[in-house]
Amino acid sequence: MKGYKRVADLMKALAHPIRLQILEVLETEAEACVCHLEARLGQRQAYISQQLAKLREAGLVVDRRDGLNIFYALAQPDIEPLLGEAKRMAVALARTSGFELVFAPIREVSPDQCHCPKCEQKVAV
Amino acid sequence: MKGYKRVADLMKALAHPIRLQILEVLETEAEACVCHLEARLGQRQAYISQQLAKLREAGLVVDRRDGLNIFYALAQPDIEPLLGEAKRMAVALARTSGFELVFAPIREVSPDQCHCPKCEQKVAV
DNA sequence: ATAATATATTCCGAATATTGAATAAGGCAA
DNA sequence: TTGCCTTATTCAATATTCGGAATATATTAT
Numbered sequence: 001m002k003g004y005k006r007v008a009d010l011m012k013a014l015a016h017p018i019r020l021q022i023l024e025v026l027e028t029e030a031e032a033c034v035c036h037l038e039a040r041l042g043q044r045q046a047y048i049s050q051q052l053a054k055l056r057e058a059g060l061v062v063d064r065r066d067g068l069n070i071f072y073a074l075a076q077p078d079i080e081p082l083l084g085e086a087k088r089m090a091v092a093l094a095r096t097s098g099f100e101l102v103f104a105p106i107r108e109v110s111p112d113q114c115h116c117p118k119c120e121q122k123v124a125v
Numbered sequence: 126m127k128g129y130k131r132v133a134d135l136m137k138a139l140a141h142p143i144r145l146q147i148l149e150v151l152e153t154e155a156e157a158c159v160c161h162l163e164a165r166l167g168q169r170q171a172y173i174s175q176q177l178a179k180l181r182e183a184g185l186v187v188d189r190r191d192g193l194n195i196f197y198a199l200a201q202p203d204i205e206p207l208l209g210e211a212k213r214m215a216v217a218l219a220r221t222s223g224f225e226l227v228f229a230p231i232r233e234v235s236p237d238q239c240h241c242p243k244c245e246q247k248v249a250v
Numbered sequence: 251a252t253a254a255t256a257t258a259t260t261c262c263g264a265a266t267a268t269t270g271a272a273t274a275a276g277g278c279a280a
Numbered sequence: 281t282t283g284c285c286t287t288a289t290t291c292a293a294t295a296t297t298c299g300g301a302a303t304a305t306a307t308t309a310t
Contacts, residue, residue, distance in 0.1 A: 011211065015136035020129045078214075090131045093131075096200070097184060
C-alpha cells in the first residue's frame, strides 16, 4: 500500500494547472528564475513561489541561488515522458467525450521583459 | 490554460492509492465486478463503489451490468503507459531521497472467495 | 408481493488544498 | 548602516476531498 501512496502523492503534486505549466517551461528552458516564470505564466510572484514550494516539497524541482535570483530546474529531467503521457491521455479522454483539447502555448517572453542577469545578458548581445 | 486544467483533473483522479490499485487490477483482469475488487483490495463495498464513481466521472472506467453484478473495465486501455511512468517516477523520486520504493503485490483471490458468475464458473471447472 | 443480493448514493464531520493579501527574509549597493 | 530588489513564508477565508455510516436502488428468485 505504501508504494501506491507515493504515486498518489506524485499525482497530487502534478494536479494543478500552474504547476504543470511551470514544469513544462522548465522542460524547454532548462533553468528559469522566478521573475522569468512570473513573466511567462502571467501570475503574481507570491503565487508562483507558493507553487514552486509544492514542487520542491515533492522533489520535482531544485533551486540554485545566483545573487538576488533563484534559478529553478527540473530535479528529475526524465519526468518528461510522464508529463507527455498525461497530456496524451487528457487529449484522448476529451476526444472520447466529443471535443478536441488544445494546449494554449505558454507565452514566450522577450529578454527585455525580464531583469535577471541571464536576460540582461541576452539583451546585451 | 484550459488544456492544463484538464490534465490536472486527470492527475487528480489518479491521486489516490485505492483508485490506482483499482486501475492496476483492471489492467490485468480486463474486467472485474465490484465484489472482486472488494476481495482483491480488502476494502468495504461502499468505499470501492465511491472510488469507482470518481473513476467513472473522470472517464477512466466503464461499467456493464450482468444480472446482479456490474463489471468494470478500463475505458481507455492505453492508460497503461501513464500509470507505468507514474510508478517509475515515484520510484526514482524515492531513490533520490534515499530509499527503495516497493509496491506490495495486490492480493490474488481464489475463485471460491468471490460469488460472481465469472468466479462460480471457474470454481465449476 | 417479499426477500435476498450486489451495487450506488447521500450525508456529514474532519482533514487538506487553494489563493489572495500582507509580511518576512536574504542579498546587494551606496 | 539604509534602502532596494528578488523571493519566500505566513495568515486567513473558502473550497474540495476523504472516508465512515446509513440508506437507496436495481435485479433476481421465491
